[in-house]
Amino acid sequence: xxxxxxxxxxxxxxxxxxxxxxxxxxxxxxxxxxxxxxxxxxxxxxxxxxxxxxxxxxxxxxxxxxxxxxxxxxxxxxxxxxxxxxxxxxxxxxxxxxxxxxxxxxxxxxxxxxxxxxxxxxxxxxxxxxxxxxxxxxxxxxxxxxxxxxxxxxxxxxxxxxxxxxxxxxxxxxxxxxxxxxxxxxxxxxxxxxxxxxxxxxxxxxxxxxxxxxxxxxxxxxxxxxxxxxxxxxxxxxxxxxxxxxxxxxxxxxxxxxxxxxxxxxxxxxxxxxxxxxxxx
Numbered sequence: 001x002x003x004x005x006x007x008x009x010x011x012x013x014x015x016x017x018x019x020x021x022x023x024x025x026x027x028x029x030x031x032x033x034x035x036x037x038x039x040x041x042x043x044x045x046x047x048x049x050x051x052x053x054x055x056x057x058x059x060x061x062x063x064x065x066x067x068x069x070x071x072x073x074x075x076x077x078x079x080x081x082x083x084x085x086x087x088x089x090x091x092x093x094x095x096x097x098x099x100x101x102x103x104x105x106x107x108x109x110x111x112x113x114x115x116x117x118x119x120x121x122x123x124x125x126x127x128x129x130x131x132x133x134x135x136x137x138x139x140x141x142x143x144x145x146x147x148x149x150x151x152x153x154x155x156x157x158x159x160x161x162x163x164x165x166x167x168x169x170x171x172x173x174x175x176x177x178x179x180x181x182x183x184x185x186x187x188x189x190x191x192x193x194x195x196x197x198x199x200x201x202x203x204x205x206x207x208x209x210x211x212x213x214x215x216x217x218x219x220x221x222x223x224x225x226x227x228x229x230x231x232x233x234x235x236x237x238x239x240x241x242x243x244x245x246x247x248x249x250x251x252x253x254x255x256x257x258x259x260x261x262x263x264x265x266x267x268x269x270x271x272x273x274x275x276x277x278x279x280x281x
Contacts (some may be wrong), residue, residue, distance in 0.1 A: 004113070007041055007076050014071050028081055036083075041076035048077040050116035054188075054210035055079070057112075061105035061185055064098040065204040066277030067196075082206075085199040092228060095195075095203040099218075103240060105185040107212035118189055118209045121150070121260050125211045135183075135214055136176050139256075140169065144262070147259035154263055156270055167281035175252055175280055179243050183212035190218060191225050218245055220253030249274045253266040 008022055011029070021030040026040040040048070055069040068080040111127035124142045131138040146167055151157050157165075168175075187207030189195070196204045219236070222228050255276045262269035 004041070007039075007073070010073060011039075011071070011078060029078070036081040037070065038079045038081045039076060040079075044074050047117050048072040048074070050114065051077050051207065053114065054116060054204075054208035057185065058102070058187065058205060058208055061102045063101035063105070064095075065198065065202050067204055067206045079206075082196045082243045083199045084196050084203050085201060087197045089200040091197060091201055091203070092232040093235040095228075096232040097239045098203065099190075099232075100236045100240035103184045103186075103215040103218065103226050106182040108183070109133065109186065110135055110183045110212055111142070112211040116188075116209055116211075118257075118260055120264055121147075123188070123209055123211070135180065136173050136275040139176070139213070139217070140172050143256045144168070144172075144259070147256060147263060150263045151259060151273075156262055156267065156273075161274060161277065164281045168277055171280055172252070176249060179214070179216065179245065179249060181214060181243075184215050186211055186218045188218070188221075190222050192228070193225075206277065214253075215240075215250055215255040216242060217256070219246075220250045221257055223250065224254060224257055251279055 005023065008019055012018055015031060015035075019033075020032045021028065023029055023039055025042050027038070029037045029039040031037075040051075052069045052072040054143060055066055058064075058066045059068070067082055070078045070080065070274055071079070109132035110126060111132065112125035115125050116123050127138050127142065131141060144165075147265055148157070151161075174178045187205055188211055189207060190205070194205065194207045196206060198204050210250055219233075219242075222232075255273070258272050258276065262273050
């Protein structure tokens, strides 16, 4: 059984110094020399490995600040500690431009080398051969269909829900028509709780659910739970304009996350799920 004591021993050995302040399940960790880190720990989980790999992948783009991952184990991950600062004028303009630049970092195929997590739910990233170069197939099968099947298991799927989802499957190629792009690097779970403004007034991304996909999916996620400022989206469009019709497609990408919240948190998200399905059917 892994304990706080054993995690502490592992970290002290790795950092080669004693720890003076050790947090609870998550928080600021401080060594005797005054170095600060952020520790997240809990039950045995693959999430720590996936978070480490996701942060490492985002850093490859070199366009936006990413919390530096340091070490992970079966029950923890240690990253750099981000000192938060106040949001200055121009913050969201810079954030939007840098996020757009990150999306110019592309991969060969849709998906990722490993599955990871979107919240508490497994996110299936390992594409079948016919999905690697087919965004519509990847997005429907590995995102929408996977969540739909979870909703069935959770007894959320009514006759109307099922009928509309079947219609959506028939319509999705037309819905996403003329929006094709290369697979680009996505944060995967960017909302207002997954970035920090550092002391230099720059956005730092944390807690990713990384894969290579369509950038409209990343932007749609930012519109949930209040969204970002208009300046963010205006700067993004100036830096890397979206293809015509993105407004129409936005809800199809929100649908994945709304269904995920339905499966995690329950029927409070059922109405929004059904509304989006009806829109596209």
